[in-house]
Amino acid sequence: MRPLRTLAVLAALASAALLAPPAQAAATVRTSAATIYRGEGDQLLRVRTTTRPGIVKITHNGEGHLAVWTLAPSGREDDLLANQVGAYKGTSAFNTGTSNRTAAFSIKADGAWTLQVLPLTKARSWSITSRGTGDDVLRLSSTSRGLHRLRIRHSGDGHFAVWTLDANGRTHNLVVNKVGSYNGTVSLPPGTRYASIKANGTWSIVRR
Structure with missing residues (x-):
């Protein structure tokens, strides 16, 4: 009887191992x-x-x-x-x-x-002066209206792009699309609620 019990225990352990999730599972x-x-x-x-x-x-x-x-x-x-x-x-x-x-x-x-x-809606609040490093998403408290400017700087050596998104989170305008460092002023498109930044260095955006 003891060998049979041993075999049963080994079989149960093997079955559990097969059903266990892989070590790399998220x-x-x-x-x-x-x-x-x-x-x-x-x-x-x-x-x-x-x-x-x-x-x-x-x-x-x-x-x-x-x-x-x-x-x-x-x-x-x-x-x-x-x-x-x-x-x-x-x-x-x-x-x-x-x-x-x-x-x-x-x-x-x-x-x-x-x-x-x-x-x-959980994106980082878009203050008058916003700074960051690398990719980020910013959120205005309300949709932009009228004529406003964005003073934008980037110190990285890779691709730098700033997209504006409307109140529904849909792509609105590509306001900056450069490789390397950048320093410029662009208009903030009316109807903007969010900004999506793709960068590999430090950046700053000042709303005026």
Whole structure:
């Protein structure tokens, strides 16, 4: 009887091992306002398909290339949220196009990462003078009206772009699109509620 009991115990342990999640599986934490995913290395995170604009706060502690895409239900790569070599910390907007539908997030990474998915209304407050480093999303307290100026500076050596978004979070205008350092003044398009900044260096935006 003892050998049979031993075999039964071994069989149960083997079955549990087969059913256990892989070591690299992403952990998910949900709160009332956000969903946080944590993992390491390459992952594909399926989510409930949505067309609603939002933001993703991303961190990466690897040394290699990090790329984070939203995927459409067809599997097509849609929004490139992060694209950097080495450590990364930034915030990006997604579903800003009227045809966007996000069904998953694709992560290509060599280190540990986190993704915090939030409503667009949780973007950082856009003060008169806003400063940051790297990718970010800013939110005005109300939609802009009339003629206003933006004094914008960037000290990085990579691509620098500033998109404005309307009150619904949809792409409005591309006000800056340069490579390297930048120092200029542009108009703030009426109807702007958000700004999406893609940068690899420090930047500042002053509203006037």
